[in-house]
Amino acid sequence: MKSFITYDSQSDFSIHNIPFGVAILQDDSVVCVTRVGDTVIDLAYLYEKGYFDQFELEENLFEAFGLNEFISLGKEITVPFREYLQQLFLEDSELSKDEETQTEAFHFIDTVFMQLPVHIPNYTDFYSSIEHATNVGKMFRDPENALLPNWRHIPVGYHGRASSIVVSGTPIHRPSGQSKPKDSDVPVFGPSQRLDFELEVAFITNAYTELGETISTADAEDNIFGLVLFNDWSARDIQQWEYVPLGPFLAKNFGSSISPWIVTLEALAPFRTAGPKQEPEVFPYLQFEGNKNIDLKLQTTLKPESGVENVICNSNFKYMYWNMSQQLAHHTINGCNIEVGDMYASGTISGHTEDSFGSMLELTWGGTKPLTLSDGTERKFINDNDTVIMRGWCENGEIRVGFGEVEGKILPAKA
């Protein structure tokens, strides 16, 4: 497949990708867009020019602050729609000869502001990397019995705060809160001293279900539109003091950052792979067939204010013990209903090796082994004015499909 839109061979946004996002254009209009290379394509404009007439959409769903209406059409529409877009961007297509439309609908990426791609009604965070759960268990509980008894039976998850999910590039203030230092009998109050990132991937659902309805592992992926990169910022000291017995709360809900482009499951299909073997056997409602993991390379870098990016982690989404179909089947087995635009994050994705750990907590082993950056400074956790950048891409020697990045800078605590 060769597109008439030129791009670098290392671009995440090859003709094989065709992701979806929402952008503010230079004329301040907010529209749904796709992207090839560094070219952002205004879908609302293409709609107006009649390029989508064959889909008989009732209105211009792309003149919207979120992709929710579009993705709610379901895969019956959105899969052929994406394939049609792909054809439209090939050499010798109708669009390739329509210079007037190209002039109006095509925008260089640096001239637009990417927004949250969907309105997010509900957000759940899982805890599905066995390496991450084991590392945390070793540090905070029993090194000999690091995994809790339920972990291999349940894709453990908890509800997060949807309101504080922001798009890549949004700075986050260091949270203040209570924590209890080890050498103190009483808690203290102040800016978090152990601010961390968590390298995650999140999926977005495209359907509404009724309360009481379940989704099987076989049907789960029909309800998943696509994925984004997810940085689940975490304040470890606040978390440690607050999380027993009801889970993380203020340690997490001060902000989570996502990448702006939703990469569809269909674009990721060539990169499917088997997940880790699950022992003991899981309950029938969690059993599944086929390759449910994705060979999606993940990287995290840390950039000090006046420095360069330091690669601090190389991980892979394929390490996930529990896959997305199992997560969604578990989430709904009690009849919990899902909504269009819901976000379901994986939990921190760590691998076996020390350089694949997906959080500072693990990389510095609770702050006991600081990282040394290229500028000679050390990090136990994230400093003020540090920027954390996560990238994700799939590559198989023939094609490349990537997510771009999710970037976030930590500003000092407010007062």
Place this chain on the structure above:
Amino acid sequence: MKSFITYDSQSDFSIHNIPFGVAILQDDSVVCVTRVGDTVIDLAYLYEKGYFDQFELEENLFEAFGLNEFISLGKEITVPFREYLQQLFLEDSELSKDEETQTEAFHFIDTVFMQLPVHIPNYTDFYSSIEHATNVGKMFRDPENALLPNWRHIPVGYHGRASSIVVSGTPIHRPSGQSKPKDSDVPVFGPSQRLDFELEVAFITNAYTELGETISTADAEDNIFGLVLFNDWSARDIQQWEYVPLGPFLAKNFGSSISPWIVTLEALAPFRTAGPKQEPEVFPYLQFEGNKNIDLKLQTTLKPESGVENVICNSNFKYMYWNMSQQLAHHTINGCNIEVGDMYASGTISGHTEDSFGSMLELTWGGTKPLTLSDGTERKFINDNDTVIMRGWCENGEIRVGFGEVEGKILPAKA
């Protein structure tokens, strides 16, 4: 104050109340409403007839599926608006003489279907009754050290699932899920055997804040529009197996039920009272002035399918250790943003005496002391086809302001 709309002296919806809700009328229109006695008043119709012209609203906000737009106007508008409504319903008012409008705008309560009063973007559940937290700690942890170390320092809370909050009258299917019986080495799967209610009260916010912004205890109530009764259905066996380390998840998100009428903070003002003394002293951001608790009587009844209501609990919202202002100040101290329509529930409200405990878990002490109902049957937890009804009202010898009820029937597990 005497209304031209007649009502029983024991009505929760006296002229002193003037609550807000959303109803489907007999012509299938969905409108925002208020209520006096058993008369539901269509605010959208009153708007059309010019009764609200003085407020210079930009459009008919009452033709809506939720009160979100109305409450987002803030107390500067909504407080005088409610007072104006109250005047409108008094004897000799303009409306009292406008029989045509009364005919069109007034509906008998049994002829309308009450809906969720707001769209709920985010839902948080606190754990703010010291009696409840102590009871749970005694049962599941150490009877001598029932309260966890953080409890008197932090209004402990966690995020719940907004999508599965339903209005009173909506039946709920018993959830299925994993649990681990005490005598088993491995978990089992099936319908919950320990289905419970939790008697709670929830407040609803009327504002959007920016990420990074905090709300002080002094300002908190400006951001609280009003309250509803809240039944936080809970599956204790599922909860016990899943909740360590990230908190309750499938044990809660199969459904929560709320009463349809939002009673405003202003209607509850005459019933303010002091809360329990807080020891040790709390951090400055949690300190407050004035009477922040409310003398709101709460009752729970259990009705078997072919039986009568059995009163199983009499509690009071005034028992709360942490008040709403502290909850909201805590929730935002890290910069977490709030949204219009967010729901913040209190956690189970228990008193000191055994008949004031707000859950079956406490009332039957983990199932060890079953309740005997009037039909001679016993209950450790909630059976299929049982209906749980919660009521709440304030009374001071002169006036009565109440919430009506939140009712929910448990249907058998699906398949």
